[in-house]
Amino acid sequence: MAEKDVAQMIIEYLDGELPPNEEHYLFAVLSDNEEFRNLMREHLTLSRSIKTDLQSYQPPESATHHIFNSLGFTSTLPISKSSTAFPNIKEGNVSLWQKVKLPLFFSFVSAVLTFFATYFILNSLNTSKVEKVQAIVQTPPKIVVISESDEKPRPLESTKVSNNIQIVKEDTKSSNLLAENPTSTNYGLILDHSTNVNRGNDLSVRTLLNNKQSSDLIPLESLPYSPFMSNFVTSKSEQSFGVLVRHLTSWSFPDPDVPSTLGSGLSNVSLGIYFSQWDNVRFGIEIGKEPFGQRFKNIEEGVELLYEQKPTIYWAGVAFDYTFPYNLLKQNYLRPYITFLAGGSQVGGPLIKGLSGIRFKPANSPFDFFLGLEGSLLFYQNQGRFYSTQKFGLTYGMCIIF
Amino acid sequence: MNNDLEKYSDYELFKLLSNGRESEYVFKEIYRRYSGRVYTYCRKFLGNREDAMDVFQDTFIKFYESSKQEREMTNLPAFLLRIARNLCLNSLRLRKNSVELKDYMKIENANEIREQTELLNLIQNALTNLPTELREIFILREYQGMSYQEIAEFLGISMSNVKIRIFRAKEKLREILQPYISELSKL
Numbered sequence: 001m002a003e004k005d006v007a008q009m010i011i012e013y014l015d016g017e018l019p020p021n022e023e024h025y026l027f028a029v030l031s032d033n034e035e036f037r038n039l040m041r042e043h044l045t046l047s048r049s050i051k052t053d054l055q056s057y058q059p060p061e062s063a064t065h066h067i068f069n070s071l072g073f074t075s076t077l078p079i080s081k082s083s084t085a086f087p088n089i090k091e092g093n094v095s096l097w098q099k100v101k102l103p104l105f106f107s108f109v110s111a112v113l114t115f116f117a118t119y120f121i122l123n124s125l126n127t128s129k130v131e132k133v134q135a136i137v138q139t140p141p142k143i144v145v146i147s148e149s150d151e152k153p154r155p156l157e158s159t160k161v162s163n164n165i166q167i168v169k170e171d172t173k174s175s176n177l178l179a180e181n182p183t184s185t186n187y188g189l190i191l192d193h194s195t196n197v198n199r200g201n202d203l204s205v206r207t208l209l210n211n212k213q214s215s216d217l218i219p220l221e222s223l224p225y226s227p228f229m230s231n232f233v234t235s236k237s238e239q240s241f242g243v244l245v246r247h248l249t250s251w252s253f254p255d256p257d258v259p260s261t262l263g264s265g266l267s268n269v270s271l272g273i274y275f276s277q278w279d280n281v282r283f284g285i286e287i288g289k290e291p292f293g294q295r296f297k298n299i300e301e302g303v304e305l306l307y308e309q310k311p312t313i314y315w316a317g318v319a320f321d322y323t324f325p326y327n328l329l330k331q332n333y334l335r336p337y338i339t340f341l342a343g344g345s346q347v348g349g350p351l352i353k354g355l356s357g358i359r360f361k362p363a364n365s366p367f368d369f370f371l372g373l374e375g376s377l378l379f380y381q382n383q384g385r386f387y388s389t390q391k392f393g394l395t396y397g398m399c400i401i402f
Numbered sequence: 403m404n405n406d407l408e409k410y411s412d413y414e415l416f417k418l419l420s421n422g423r424e425s426e427y428v429f430k431e432i433y434r435r436y437s438g439r440v441y442t443y444c445r446k447f448l449g450n451r452e453d454a455m456d457v458f459q460d461t462f463i464k465f466y467e468s469s470k471q472e473r474e475m476t477n478l479p480a481f482l483l484r485i486a487r488n489l490c491l492n493s494l495r496l497r498k499n500s501v502e503l504k505d506y507m508k509i510e511n512a513n514e515i516r517e518q519t520e521l522l523n524l525i526q527n528a529l530t531n532l533p534t535e536l537r538e539i540f541i542l543r544e545y546q547g548m549s550y551q552e553i554a555e556f557l558g559i560s561m562s563n564v565k566i567r568i569f570r571a572k573e574k575l576r577e578i579l580q581p582y583i584s585e586l587s588k589l
Contacts, residue, residue, distance in 0.1 A: 008569040015543065015568070016549045042576055042583045059441035063455045067433070073426045109542075275441045283411045289522060 006033075010040045061298065062307055064355070100352025105344060170229055175189040217281070242282065242368065243402040244272035250374060252293035265310045267291065272319065274399065286341060287316045290388045296382045311376070315351050316342020323359055333362050337370065349379030349386070355395060368399040404473050409433040412478035419469045419518060429466055433450070436479050437462070439546060440486050446541045447490045449530035461486040480556055483546065528578040536571035543568055 009026045012018040018026065030036050164260050248268045267289045274284030291312045319341040328334045341353035357372015376391040406426060407415065412435075419428045441462055444454040464485050475481060529537055542548045542556065554564045576583060 007573065008565065011569050012550075012565065015550070017565075039576075043572060045583045046525075046572070046576060046579065047544070049522065052522070055440040057438065057445050059437045059458055060455060063441070063459050064433070064437070066459050068430075070459070070463050071426075071429065073429070107572050213502055301440065 006036055007039060010036065012044060014040070014043055021384050061311075065309060240276050240401050242274040242276070242284070242399040244270075244274055244284070244286070244397060244399040245328045246270050246272075246370075246397025248288065248290050248374060248393065248395050250290070250376065250391040250395075252291070253390045253392070254295040255293045255310075256306070270395075270397075272399075274319070274321065280335075284319050284321070285316065286319050286343075287314070289314050290391075292345075292347075292376075292378050292391065294380065294387065294389055296380075296387045297385070298383060311347075313345050313347055315343060315345040315378075317341040317351060317353065319353075328358065333360055335359050335361070337372070339372075345378055345380070346382040347378070349381060349388075351379070352377045357395070366401045368401060369396075370398070371396045408532060416469065416478055419466075420472070422470075429469075432465075432478065433462060436482050440482050442545050443483055443486050443541055444490060446526070446545050447487075447538060448493060449526060453493050453497070457486060458491040460489050464489070479546075480552070482574060483542075483556065486557040491534070524579055524582060525575070528575050531578065532571060532574055536567055536574060539564065539567045540571040540575070557581055 006026065006029050009018055011020060013023065013026055024075075094242045246269070248270060268291075270286050270288030272284050272286035274282045276282030290313060292308045293308070293310050295306065295308050310374065319339055321337060323335050323337040328336065335358070337355075337357060337359045339353075340357040341351075341355070343351050345351045353374060353376045355372050355374045357370055359368060359370045361368040372393040372395055374391075374393060376389075378389045378391070380387055380389070407424075408431065410418070410431070412432075415428050415432055419425055419432070427449045437458075441454065441458045444458045444461070445451065461482060465482055468485070476507060527535075529540065533541065539553060539557070542553050543550075548556065548560055550564045550568070554561050557564070574582075
């Protein structure tokens with residue numbers, strides 16, 4: 001056979017395509033010819049080199065995202081099992097447990113930390129305030145006028161109308177009042193119908209409880225704000241649970257100019273369950289879903305590439321919520337609040353959220369509406385590097401208290 | 403449903419996709435199975451990463467669109483590669499008409515080469531210098547693992563033609579790379 005035919009047979013043999021009846025001829029030629037043996041070695045080396053090259057080609061994540069986005073699929077996250085980039089935000093074939101296990105882990109850690117922090121903080125509040133004689137004192141004090149009719153106020157003399165209600169002069173110093181009632185543990189206000197002006201009176205806790213039906217009584221935590229208020233009041237109430245739902249409208253930093261990859265179901269929403277044993281302190285668990293802009297670097301085929309995406313991410317965390325015990329305006333039940341949330345997300349890193357705003361909760365109403373600002377800080381990892389995303393925006397929602 | 407799809411054959415998956423049942427999950431399963439092969443094909447065929455990505459993306463989008471048409475699917479990866487091949491050839495035609503783009507891509511390649519191992523880069527470079535019909539058949543054989551018979555069916559050419567083209571492609575590559583290969587083969 002011609003030289004060219006032997007070279008072709010070598011290639012066919014290495015490809016497993018040489019018919020068996022031609023193999024004997026090829027081996028005979030090879031055993032006799034050094035040049036052909038070298039040729040075979042070279043082709044073998046080439047084939048081996050190519051086989052090592054096979055492992056390095058996987059479609060880039062951005063291409064996967066583009067395809068899924070173009071087809072209108074809810075998830076644009078990579079699903080290639082052999083892919084190593086962004087293994088932590090795969091969604092396509094990921095089970096619910098895989099989605100929530102990281103948020104739950106971070107939530108558990110946060111819960112433990114928050115529990116101990118809350119325990120010590122509240123413990124110190126309770127010992128320092130509830131057990132002492134307390135009052136919200138306005139300076140100059142305008143307290144203690146009672147009127148049972150629309151007539152003019154009675155003379156502002158100190159009059160004891162019952163064991164628990166005492167009328168004192170309008171200009172009496174609150175400190176004196178307190179000194180005269182060392183056994184009182186709490187105070188409230190009584191509305192003066194005659195002048196329709198909110199005036200104060202000292203009431204024991206028992207009196208407040210006995211007069212719950214009276215529209216004259218204003219709960220202690222609803223006292224008007226005074227810049228001279230010496231203490232925040234953490235009055236005890238019955239245990240309560242609340243279910244919270246809120247909408248998140250925020251801007252992401254970085255904010256890549258790519259469409260957000262919405263997962264199935266609602267997004268930009270958070271659901272929570274809160275527990276409270278105090279009137280203005282509560283804590284709970286929140287689970288949410290919202291898009292986070294991400295900008296990170298990937299090394300693919302030896303080239304460093306910058307990626308941008310906006311995946312919708314599940315998160316969960318433990319929240320500590322504090323409502324300041326005073327109204328911004330008299331009797332309108334508008335009170336400022338702050339919330340701190342710590343948890344985790346399905347992209348593996350911790351998530352921190354801080355909220356502050358205004359809460360509207362009429363007395364004795366199970367509904368609690370709020371509007372505020374929210375800041376978020378999400379950490380995530382890709383190819384061994386840590387990145388973060390910040391979000392800032394509005395949040396509003398309601399909590400139903402049981 | 404998602405996890406069960408791994409057990410389905412290509413034929414069954416395409417049937418589900420055609421019927422529009424769980425199409426998102428079915429498509430993703432097909433993507434999971436063959437995206438690597440298709441991307442490697444595009445990457446090797448076109449040499450340039452950006453072009454390969456474009457063609458790769460278009461391939462799967464066109465595949466999804468064409469899955470809505472009534473057809474009997476006998477070889478899903480070959481079907482995908484056929485779409486990719488047509489798009490690659492189109493891309494090469496466009497590239498020939500654009501000198502500036504070609505120059506730009508060369509620069510891109512030059513940047514990538516620095517990062518990769520020497521021999522693999524040489525193979526890739528040598529591959530891009532092969533005529534299209536030889537490069538294509540080499541990729542199908544070496545990177546797609548197709549048999550000669552499958553290549554013949556895929557390209558619609560005779561077996562003897564396949565053998566000759568593969569021989570020419572490999573010989574050409576060996577000649578280009580000989581200084582390196584002969585050194586390596588002695589190790």
